[in-house]
Ligand SMILES: Cc1cc2nc3c(=O)[nH]c(=O)nc-3n(C[C@H](O)[C@H](O)[C@H](O)COP(=O)(O)OP(=O)(O)OC[C@H]3O[C@@H](n4cnc5c(N)ncnc54)[C@H](O)[C@@H]3O)c2cc1C
């Protein structure tokens with residue numbers, strides 16, 4: 001490897017490290033403002049989201065929902081009969097959504113947008129300096145006139161205290177979203193979003209799935225009824241759901257006679273044993289910062305990057321270093337990463353033009369929604385859609401609130417949506433400011449209900465005005481009438 005000093009520096013206005021959805025959007029904003037922008041990517045342009053996370057997982061889950069919706073209505077139920085999903089067709093559609101793991105389309109978008117691509121591994125080499133190490137070992141030194149944005153995302157975390165885990169080649173989100181075949185038996189460890197979504201997908205594709213959860217419920221950061229209804233849904237699908245279960249050892253064993261075939265033996269905390277074909281670890285994420293040169297700017301490699309609301313990295317002088325997306329740990333969601341990217345891009349452009357930043361709450365350069373109004377949909381059966389604070393989070397924040405719950409099955413639009421519709425809605429109402437600070441919906445088809453709640457929460461729409469926002473009859477959205485009555489009552 002050559003040292004940065006011996007490489008001719010190439011000057012840009014802005015350098016973005018990581019071309020996931022966040023990095024792409026930072027670069028889009030700065031390039032649109034006329035700043036010469038380069039984006040550095042070591043794998044595929046489009047990032048985890050496009051190839052091993054959101055897109056392939058939702059491509060696997062959409063057929064599950066479509067079939068469930070058809071089955072939920074007398075008439076269409078008879079049309080689809082008792083048949084299962086066609087795994088080959090589902091996997092082929094998934095492959096097309098990942099562009100067969102080729103990034104030509106996104107590279108073309110960079111070209112069309114006037115963003116330069118530097119393929120290779122990016123590392124900070126000092127203030128406003130980044131080296132890019134290409135696969136062939138060649139190295140470039142990039143220098144930024146204005147800003148460097150670290151958008152390197154996150155990677156899966158494997159527990160360190162499970163005997164034999166690394167040698168057993170467990171699935172992470174990459175194999176679990178990209179597998180070309182359906183394992184006959186799959187164990188999923190972790191009851192968070194990745195665990196419940198991928199347990200749903202692979203069970204619907206025909207795997208025998210056991211979901212091993214060390215706690216007592218699923219989706220612990222959401223309203224408790226979300227985890228309960230999702231647990232019921234998983235059981236209805238035939239998932240073997242085990243709470244209070246820890247895995248202490250994992251061993252992959254070759255099978256005699258079969259060409260390279262193997263199986264995985266799990267030892268559980270209570271001494272029980274389990275044998276499966278694959279084990280997916282869905283036990284959280286860590287920042288991809290171990291090897292991005294943080295030590296060059298006085299930060300600790302491997303840590304999440306602390307930022308202020310404009311996504312400027314704290315602890316580095318000069319306001320030239322930004323971090324957006326998963327890597328700053330504010331909200332590990334693609335849409336929040338893209339939102340932070342718009343804020344970051346705006347802040348970079350403002351500083352480049354010597355304009356002051358507007359970092360007041362809800363200001364143009366403050367990612368206020370990360371804490372106040374980040375929406376999330378979990379694409380299980382039933383779906384979960386939530387925004388803002390749960391009751392627990394609101395109480396922790398010291399707010400004086402009341403919750404209004406409603407049975408979604410009692411709403412005319414929901415009963416038309418599916419026979420025996422089962423679901424629940426909750427809003428968290430701030431009694432002092434008379435605005436909603438949180439909303440959660442669980443049930444089939446609720447994902448498309450969510451944006452109304454996001455607007456109410458982020459817009460801090462006074463309850464007396466929301467009263468005039470009339471939901472169409474007969475939609476599931478009519479639940480809003482009951483929720484608003486509860487707030488005013
Ligand atoms: C299974 C799964 C399903 C998910 N589903 C959803 C969903 O439905 N909706 C949702 O909102 N979120 C979802 N997420 C979360 C979502 O994937 C992330 O929040 C999102 O990908 C974060 O985007 P990012 O741009 O910050 O990082 P990433 O998408 O991880 O992109 C980072 C990029 O940086 C590159 N990079 C890293 N280090 C370097 C380096 N040193 N030099 C050069 N390049 C580098 C990487 O190769 C990568 O391309 C899901 C996550 C998982 C695991």
Ligand SMILES: NC(=O)c1ccc[n+]([C@@H]2O[C@H](COP(=O)([O-])OP(=O)(O)OC[C@H]3O[C@@H](n4cnc5c(N)ncnc54)[C@H](O)[C@@H]3O)[C@@H](O)[C@H]2O)c1
Pocket residue numbers: 159189190191192193194195197213214215219220247282283284285332333376377378379
């Ligand atoms: N639809 C979506 O929006 C979507 C889908 C998937 C992922 N994501 C995002 O990706 C991120 C990562 O998801 P995730 O599910 O990997 O993480 P997570 O933090 O949501 O859940 C991980 C779960 O694993 C458990 N766990 C941790 N260590 C364990 C161990 N040693 N043994 C057993 N269980 C253990 C945790 O208690 C937790 O419940 C999330 O923050 C989520 O927001 C979003």
